[in-house]
Amino acid sequence: MSVQLNHTIVHARDNRESARFFTELLGLEITSEWGPFIAVALDNGVTLDFATSPDDTITPQHYAFLISEEEFSAAYERIVAQGIEHYADPQQKRRGEINHNDGGRGVYFLDPAGHFMEFITVPYGGWPKP
Numbered sequence: 001m002s003v004q005l006n007h008t009i010v011h012a013r014d015n016r017e018s019a020r021f022f023t024e025l026l027g028l029e030i031t032s033e034w035g036p037f038i039a040v041a042l043d044n045g046v047t048l049d050f051a052t053s054p055d056d057t058i059t060p061q062h063y064a065f066l067i068s069e070e071e072f073s074a075a076y077e078r079i080v081a082q083g084i085e086h087y088a089d090p091q092q093k094r095r096g097e098i099n100h101n102d103g104g105r106g107v108y109f110l111d112p113a114g115h116f117m118e119f120i121t122v123p124y125g126g127w128p129k130p
Contacts, residue, residue, distance in 0.1 A: 063117055064118040072107075086098075103122070
């Protein structure tokens, strides 16, 4: 068996709010609820398990998602329409912009719990050469 990431817990102030924020941006659905978790399945089989945690225990993490150009266009349109502060860079210097690294597009923004979210259309370093 190969090693694969199965799931990760995303700590949130409100698990439902954070899961809904994420699913609405990408046109996904909440796939299950179990105990304290609200799960969102990604296309590669990994689930993001959103869990409500006290504010003082949430350490901001970085989550980067590789999505198609079409998904990026739709998600970015939602980001702009909702007035979500966003940046072309992780240092948050190019506010209101997207980047065009490696021939694709990318954007950074914060989720409701303060996690650093990133959507990209091309992996950093570009697609592997055949």
